[in-house]
Amino acid sequence: MAESGQQALDDQSPAADRIAEIRDYFAFIAAEIEGLNERWRQRERSGRSSGT
Structure with missing residues (x-):
């Protein structure tokens, strides 16, 4: 979705920069x-024995 939003904007606009960051x-x-799931x-x- 961010790809299509970025394509709809001027590449030099602040909004395009925000979309790229997202x-x-x-x-x-x-x-x-x-890795988090593992x-x-x-x-x-x-058994969550470490208490953390």
Whole structure:
């Protein structure tokens, strides 16, 4: 969705810059989420005994 929003805007506008930043942020989150999920699964398997 951010891609189509960015295409609709002038590449030099502040709004286009914000859309690009949002796109990059969510790409980062998508790349990081699997590691986060794996840490959660490890925590659940350990019975959350560490208290953290």
